[in-house]
Amino acid sequence: MNNELIFKDPDWFSHNIPSFSAIFDRIKPKRILEIGSYEGRSAAYMIEKALQYHQEVELFCIDTWEGGQEHIGVNDMNMVERNFLHNMQVMQQRYPGLKLHQLKGYSHPAMMQLCTQGLEGTFDFIYVDGSHEAPDVLMDALLAHRLARKQGVIAFDDYLWTSLPYGQQDHYLLVKPAVDSYINTYNRKVCVWRNFPLYQLYVEKIAD
Incomplete structure (x- = not known):
């Protein structure tokens, strides 16, 4: 087995590392959920x-590996999934303290299943x-609120992402209106x- 990580995609993540590093240094997460x-x-x-920070860490990864509208005709999602499986196998070999859960499917039923398994308020x-x-996105936000700990x-x-030019956006295809709706509704919670770059938004749960 090739023990090196394989990434063929454009690097959409590394520019977020400074923010993630600051947040992880502050909250020191042990149980993590990733949607997508x-x-x-x-x-x-x-x-x-x-x-x-910990000898053992638990990560749950949820994805359909079908891709979204932006991937159709552009990305080979079968290859993407194979690379993911390879990369996670490499990580498990490197880090015995990793407990990994790979949940293939749509996020909403998978997150509801985590709730029924007693994982509400634990991430x-x-x-x-x-x-x-x-x-x-709105449903992801509401279920994430249930699953996150205080x-x-x-x-x-992609809080500010748009597939169309500014001024021509279709709100149905935007992340921001859904996240704003969650934050406005749960403003007391x-x-x-x-002080973080606004392309991503970071929300702390302070109450159920």
Whole structure:
């Protein structure tokens, strides 16, 4: 087996590392949930960073490996999934303290299943980077709130992403309106962390 990590995608994650590093140094997550794993670049980083604080770390990765609208005709999702599986196998071999759960499917039923398994309120860090359609993002946010512990952090990727030019956006295909709706509705129960680049948004859960 090739023991090197394989990434063929454009690097959509590394520019977030300074923010993730600061957040992980602060909350020291031990149980992490990732919605949208792709080839596992962000998962590999989170594993290595979290293991700086703990001997054992638990990571749940949820993805369909079907891709979204932006991947159709552009990315070979079968290859993406194979690379993810390879990369996570490499990480498990490197780090015996890693407990990895790979959940293939849509995020909403998978997250509901985690709730029924008694994992509500137990995740230190949740990374939401799945569907970019507003209804999906809103449901991801609501379920993430249930799964996060108090003082846990939910990170929303692509908060300012748009597939269309500014001024022509379709709100159904935007992350921001869904995240804003969650934050406005739960305003007494969340705290938005400031002083981070706004392309991602980081929200601390302060109450159920």
